[in-house]
Amino acid sequence: xxxxxxxxxxxxxxxxxxxxxxxxxxxxxxxxxxxxxxxxxxxxxxxxxxxxxxxxxxxxxxxxxxxxxxxxxxxxxxxxxxxxxxxxxxxxxxxxxxxxxxxxxxxxxxxxxxx
Amino acid sequence: xxxxxxxxxxxxxxxxxxxxxxxxxxxxxxxxxxxxxxxxxxxxxxxxxxxxxxxxxxxxxxxxxxxxxxxxxxxxxxxxxxxxxxxxxxxxxxxxxxxxxxxxxxxxxxx
Numbered sequence: 001x002x003x004x005x006x007x008x009x010x011x012x013x014x015x016x017x018x019x020x021x022x023x024x025x026x027x028x029x030x031x032x033x034x035x036x037x038x039x040x041x042x043x044x045x046x047x048x049x050x051x052x053x054x055x056x057x058x059x060x061x062x063x064x065x066x067x068x069x070x071x072x073x074x075x076x077x078x079x080x081x082x083x084x085x086x087x088x089x090x091x092x093x094x095x096x097x098x099x100x101x102x103x104x105x106x107x108x109x110x111x112x113x114x115x
Numbered sequence: 116x117x118x119x120x121x122x123x124x125x126x127x128x129x130x131x132x133x134x135x136x137x138x139x140x141x142x143x144x145x146x147x148x149x150x151x152x153x154x155x156x157x158x159x160x161x162x163x164x165x166x167x168x169x170x171x172x173x174x175x176x177x178x179x180x181x182x183x184x185x186x187x188x189x190x191x192x193x194x195x196x197x198x199x200x201x202x203x204x205x206x207x208x209x210x211x212x213x214x215x216x217x218x219x220x221x222x223x224x225x226x
């Protein structure tokens with residue numbers, strides 16, 4: 001029972017390099033999210049996808065792009081990485097629009113360092 | 116002003132004591148409130164939800180909500196070393212379905 005799977009778990013980039021974080025869920029959830037977590041800042045929403053075929057900006061979208069490839073997969077792309085994007089990235093999924101339950105199911109996180 | 120504010124801690128309590136965590140929020144129309152627990156190096160997991168004023172108990176955990184004061188709290192009774200973690204307060208506005216998280220309060224339970 002995998003739940004939410006993120007890859008890679010660790011990545012080191014140089015400034016200006018690009019990369020894609022992959023996320024897949026097997027819980028048949030409609031909604032998927034990308035958060036970043038920084039010390040003292042809590043979890044901040046980067047982008048989300050309420051359902052397949054839709055994506056919307058969250059609180060901190062600058063420097064990122066997303067693709068909802070299908071119902072299972074939601075990827076996050078950094079086109080030109082900057083040191084300010086050094087963070088732990090979490091993918092999460094939920095029933096459609098959280099269905100009032102507030103329950104997000106998180107992946108294990110991807111630790112990204114940009115030098 | 117951040118939407119959701121928490122004392123960052125760390126909060127250190129002896130084993131068996133009550134740990135009290137506080138959270139305030141700025142959006143008066145918020146209707147749904149949640150507590151997530153995050154162990155070091157792990158991902159957050161939902162432990163409590165509360166939607167109406169008053170107390171809600173689940174085992175050793177009690178969530179308290181006061182919408183007039185825009186305040187939500189979490190009490191951990193009979194604290195155990197396994198409760199050592201960061202606790203994240205999350206709020207969902209009534210007109211939206213995204214969660215806003217506080218920065219979290221780190222709790223350490225001393226054996």
